[in-house]
Amino acid sequence: MAPLQNYHVLADEFFTNRPTADIAQDLLGKLLIYDSPAGQVGGYIVETEAYLGTEDPGAHAYQGKHGRANDPLYSEAGSIYIYAIRGFYAFDVVTQANNEPQGVLIRGLEPAIGESIMRHNRTRPGFELSNGPGKLMQALNIHDTKMNYQHFADSSIKIIQDYAKIPRQVAQSQRIGVRTAAEWTDHYRYFVSGNPYVSKTRKRDIDFATYGWKTN
DNA sequence: GACGAGATCCCCT
DNA sequence: GGGGATCTCGTCT
Numbered sequence: 001m002a003p004l005q006n007y008h009v010l011a012d013e014f015f016t017n018r019p020t021a022d023i024a025q026d027l028l029g030k031l032l033i034y035d036s037p038a039g040q041v042g043g044y045i046v047e048t049e050a051y052l053g054t055e056d057p058g059a060h061a062y063q064g065k066h067g068r069a070n071d072p073l074y075s076e077a078g079s080i081y082i083y084a085i086r087g088f089y090a091f092d093v094v095t096q097a098n099n100e101p102q103g104v105l106i107r108g109l110e111p112a113i114g115e116s117i118m119r120h121n122r123t124r125p126g127f128e129l130s131n132g133p134g135k136l137m138q139a140l141n142i143h144d145t146k147m148n149y150q151h152f153a154d155s156s157i158k159i160i161q162d163y164a165k166i167p168r169q170v171a172q173s174q175r176i177g178v179r180t181a182a183e184w185t186d187h188y189r190y191f192v193s194g195n196p197y198v199s200k201t202r203k204r205d206i207d208f209a210t211y212g213w214k215t216n
Numbered sequence: 217g218a219c220g221a222g223a224t225c226c227c228c229t
Numbered sequence: 230g231g232g233g234a235t236c237t238c239g240t241c242t
Contacts, residue, residue, distance in 0.1 A: 049234070058234070066229050086235050087224035105234060134235050145226095177234055202217075 001112050003040035004033060007160040009152045014161075015077035020095045020102045024050040025190045027093070027104060029165040029213070031112065034140050035156040038117050041140055043130065044165055046212075047108030047191040047198045049175045051092070053101045058178035058186065061101035072148045073101035080155060082145045088134030089142060093152075093159065107176070107189075109136045110197040110211065117141075132199040166214040168207075169193040176200070 010030065015023060025048070033042030051059040060070040060083070072081040073094055081092035081103055092103040109130040111118050121141040122129060130136040137143070140157075152158040171193040174186045191198040194207030 051234075060234075061229095064229070067227075069227055070229090083234080084226045085233060087226085088235050090234065092234090107234090132235070138236095175234070 001163070003113060004042075004160075004163075007033075007162045009158045010078070010161050012076075012078050015093060015095045016097060019050075020052055020104060021050040021188055023095050024048040024104045024188070025170055027106075027159065028167050028170060028190060028192050030159050030161070031163050032106065032109060032157070032159050033113060034142070034158075036114075036117070036141055038120075038141065039114050041111075041114035041117050041121075043109035043111040043113070043118075043136075043197075045106055045108070045159070046110050046195040047106075047189070049105040049107060049190070050188040051103050051105065052188070053096070057180035058175055058188075059101070066101070070101070073103055074099050075149055076151065078152050080147050080150045080152075080157065082137075082142070082148050084145070085134065089137045089145070090133040091137060091142070105133060106136065107133045108191065108195070108197045108199055109139070110195060111139070127196040127201075129197075131197045131201065167192040167195075168210065168212055168214050 027045050027048050030045050053061050054064050061073050076098050077095050079094040081094050091106050094103045096102045118139040122138040130139045172187045173189045175189045192212040194212035196206045
């Protein structure tokens with residue numbers, strides 16, 4: 001797909017007034033684009049996780065934890081929260097009202113715009129390009145938290161409502177790397193079933209014909 | 217492939 | 230100093 005100039009950013013209402021788990025599922029198939037210095041890059045969201053704020057033992061804001069690092073989570077819906085994790089960076093969309101620190105982690109991206117730039121940014125073969133939260137940030141060439149607090153309406157990174165794909169089937173699982181006392185209740189990871197850019201996908205589970213999208 | 221160890225680096229309501 | 234919402238590589242099937 002050629003770089004896009006005309007599109008509509010997802011409205012604030014998309015990111016509030018309903019459960020963050022629903023928002024995480026609805027983000028699957030949406031196009032994320034980034035106007036990077038090297039040109040526009042982007043792809044379809046294929047994997048997300050919902051983090052449910054102060055009551056969620058897996059969340060950064062569990063029990064009201066609030067510091068400089070996770071303060072963006074407390075800002076308005078549709079804002080950007082980037083954080084460092086073991087030498088990598090990961091990307092959240094903030095959901096819900098101010099001071100309600102919930103968000104959705106973007107964990108997998110199927111490249112659609114500027115793939116050659118992305119493969120220059122991260123020289124790993126095949127689906128290893130962007131099948132994980134730290135990997136996709138490398139592919140986008142984002143290596144800092146400077147875009148924290150920015151809102152999609154006026155950021156160089158955004159999620160748009162145009163050109164979205166529809167998953168044939170949304171699967172869910174426990175969140176990755178999250179250890180809580182209630183793992184059996186954790187089903188807040190969502191992904192496009194059969195898509196190869198979903199993290200930890202086994203080759204035999206890939207749907208090579210459709211990548212898990214509805215085709216009609 | 218599956219698994220596990222080690223790297224790495226920012227943050228510390 | 231210790232701990233992550235991770236990734237890579239070596240080792241073993």
